[in-house]
Amino acid sequence: MKICRFDDNRLGLVEGDEVRDVTAAQEVLPSHCYPLPTFDPLMANLPRVIEEIHRIGPSAQILPLAGRRLLAPVANPGKVVAAPVNYRKHLEEARGDVSIHFDNQIREIQQIGLFLKASSSVVGASHGVEVQHPEGRNDHEAELVLVIGKPGRNIPRERAWDHIAAYTGGLDMTVRGPQERSMRKSIDSYTVVGPWMVTTDELRNPDELDFWLTVNGQPRQRANTRDLVLDIPTLIATASSYYTLHPGDLLFTGTPEGVGPVREGDVIEVEFGDIGRMFVDVRNAQRSYA
Numbered sequence: 128m129k130i131c132r133f134d135d136n137r138l139g140l141v142e143g144d145e146v147r148d149v150t151a152a153q154e155v156l157p158s159h160c161y162p163l164p165t166f167d168p169l170m171a172n173l174p175r176v177i178e179e180i181h182r183i184g185p186s187a188q189i190l191p192l193a194g195r196r197l198l199a200p201v202a203n204p205g206k207v208v209a210a211p212v213n214y215r216k217h218l219e220e221a222r223g224d225v226s227i228h229f230d231n232q233i234r235e236i237q238q239i240g241l242f243l244k245a246s247s248s249v250v251g252a253s254h255g256v257e258v259q260h261p262e263g264r265n266d267h268e269a270e271l272v273l274v275i276g277k278p279g280r281n282i283p284r285e286r287a288w289d290h291i292a293a294y295t296g297g298l299d300m301t302v303r304g305p306q307e308r309s310m311r312k313s314i315d316s317y318t319v320v321g322p323w324m325v326t327t328d329e330l331r332n333p334d335e336l337d338f339w340l341t342v343n344g345q346p347r348q349r350a351n352t353r354d355l356v357l358d359i360p361t362l363i364a365t366a367s368s369y370y371t372l373h374p375g376d377l378l379f380t381g382t383p384e385g386v387g388p389v390r391e392g393d394v395i396e397v398e399f400g401d402i403g404r405m406f407v408d409v410r411n412a413q414r415s416y417a
């Protein structure tokens with residue numbers, strides 16, 4: 128099942144070039160009072176919502192997908208975990224280019240582990256990327272993203288798949304520089320997620336998924352998730368040995384070689400195997416005080 132969030136916080140079931148408006152399925156979600164949970168309520172209740180989608184889907188309004196505004200498929204991820212240098216060729220590329228590594232020693236992921244991106248940086252495809260420091264080098268990083276469905280900590284590798292509810296595509300946008308990763312990669316809109324999520328029953332090959340990225344039609348990145356250094360179960364096991372994974376947490380699996388800069392006016396096109404394709408506009412951020 129391909130589930131999207133679109134327009135004014137509508138919930139959609141994507142079918143080819145159409146979307147069924149199944150927003151009413153969200154009525155099964157519990158209401159929350161302050162303090163709000165640190166997990167995403169949709170993902171925490173996804174099986175129940177899917178049941179409801181099956182029930183109301185056949186009579187739901189069908190809309191053309193074209194012209195819909197695509198929001199991040201998870202509205203309230205508690206955290207965004209990400210894998211640095213998780214493809215061998217990207218490690219070599221980063222080590223060989225001072226405008227990527229900025230004299231930070233690039234160590235292997237087995238040594239440096241994972242990092243966090245601010246959840247406030249998450250946007251959907253239609254929002255686009257707002258470049259905050261256009262004087263710097265702002266790079267695209269295409270990555271397969273895991274959406275956690277079931278909570279867990281110290282998850283063993285062999286149980287890792289049980290904790291994933293869906294897959295989606297992601298851009299781990301990055302301003303290059305000597306600063307900490309969490310600062311350079313947490314700028315508003317620097318975590319693009321979409322175009323929608325695909326539930327695990329529908330995507331059978333997440334560990335051998337082809338994906339590619341172009342900028343203004345020019346090829347930049349092309350890879351397959353079989354070349355991940357730390358594979359999907361190892362990423363889940365590693366992350367959950369540091370932080371409890373909650374429903375709706377996003378795990379960016381790392382980017383392959385071919386990272387490069389984007390500027391105002393560019394259009395990033397990125398496709399993740401059977402998940403789908405998204406177009407992401409790049410513009411400059413409003414930099415005055417607000």
Ligand code: MN
Nearest residue numbers: 268299381382
């Ligand atoms: Mn990345």
